[in-house]
Structures are given as C-alpha cells and as structure tokens.
Amino acid sequence: MxxxxxxxxxxxxxxxxxxxxxxxxxxxxAPTNVSLPVNDSIVYYFYGQGCPHCAKVEPFMENMTKEYPDVDIRMLEVWYNQTNQQIYTQVNAQAGISTPPGVPEIVIGKTVLVGDQDIPNKLEAYLRVIEKKK
Missing domain, CATH: 1.20.5 (Single alpha-helices involved in coiled-coils or other helix-helix interfaces)
Structure with missing residues (x-):
C-alpha cells in the first residue's frame, strides 16, 4: 500500500x-501588440474585482465620471483581465514605474495616485485641469 x-x-x-x-x-x-501613447489627458483607473480598497473608491469614481463626462476616464479591471493587465503594466512603465504599486491606482501621464485615500483626496483637482484643457 x-x-x-x-x-x-x-x-x-x-x-x-x-x-x-x-x-x-x-x-x-498573451498578445503584446497593445501600444499606448503617453497622454496626460487620459485618466487610467486600475482596479481589481473583489479588492476591498477598490470597492471604497468605486462610488467616488462613478461620481467623477458623471461630474466630468468630457474627461476620458478609462476604468480597467486588472486582476482577471489579461489585456487590461498589459495596459496596466505599460501605462505604469510609461509613467516611470517598473513595478506597479497595486490597486486601486490612477495614472494620468506620469502622475500616479494610489489607494483609497490618495485617489479621493487628489483626483478631482487633476480632472479640473484636464477639463479646462478641452
């Protein structure tokens, strides 16, 4: 036995x-043909489905998309979506970050906001600036 x-x-x-x-x-x-220009008028919001910190930021982000409809806010789930993971890695690399800090994360050009405190406290000021450029 x-x-x-x-x-x-x-x-x-x-x-x-x-x-x-x-x-x-x-x-x-996974395909590597995703190519993104560095653009400080696009707001990338990276989150993970099931992330408790992301869940805290979600209502704020939904509100920001309504308050700033002319700002290009791209909400991308990165824990389960491979294409979004590639975008996450590439956008962070273009922002000068070799190891992404985790989620929730906002990347605007080379500006990075991370966490359920930083994002709600600082993002709206950036959105106002982007909106004025349009």
Whole structure:
C-alpha cells in the first residue's frame, strides 16, 4: 500500500512539474501588440474585482465620471483581465514605474495616485485641469 501511495505522489509531482514547464516554456504568451501613447489627458483607473480598497473608491469614481463626462476616464479591471493587465503594466512603465504599486491606482501621464485615500483626496483637482484643457 505504501508503494502505491509513493507512486501516486511521484506521478503527481511529475505531472505538476511538466505542467509548470509547459506554461513557462511552451504556452503561448498573451498578445503584446497593445501600444499606448503617453497622454496626460487620459485618466487610467486600475482596479481589481473583489479588492476591498477598490470597492471604497468605486462610488467616488462613478461620481467623477458623471461630474466630468468630457474627461476620458478609462476604468480597467486588472486582476482577471489579461489585456487590461498589459495596459496596466505599460501605462505604469510609461509613467516611470517598473513595478506597479497595486490597486486601486490612477495614472494620468506620469502622475500616479494610489489607494483609497490618495485617489479621493487628489483626483478631482487633476480632472479640473484636464477639463479646462478641452
């Protein structure tokens, strides 16, 4: 009986290692053709579905989209959407951030606001400036 259990465990380890190797070396990567210009008139709001901090910011963001309808506010879920994850990484890189800080996050050009305190306290001032440019 012990030999059967050892065999099953060994088989499981081999299958798991093979799966990891496949994902690392052979699985097709996500498309990388997403290209975004650095633009300080676009407001990127990155959030994660199920994130408690994002949930606190959500009503504020909904209100901002209504108060500033002429401002291009792009609300992108990044925990479960691969395309949005790529945009998240690229927008942060263009803002000079190699490791994104997490969600909720706002990126406007090279300006970054992070968290359920920073975003509600500072975003509206940026939105006013963007709106005046239009």
């Amino acid at each position: 012990d030999k059967i259990i050892q065999f099953i465990i060994a088989l499981f380890i081999v299958v798991a290692a093979g799966s990891v190797a496949y994902l690392v070396f052979f699985a097709p990567s």
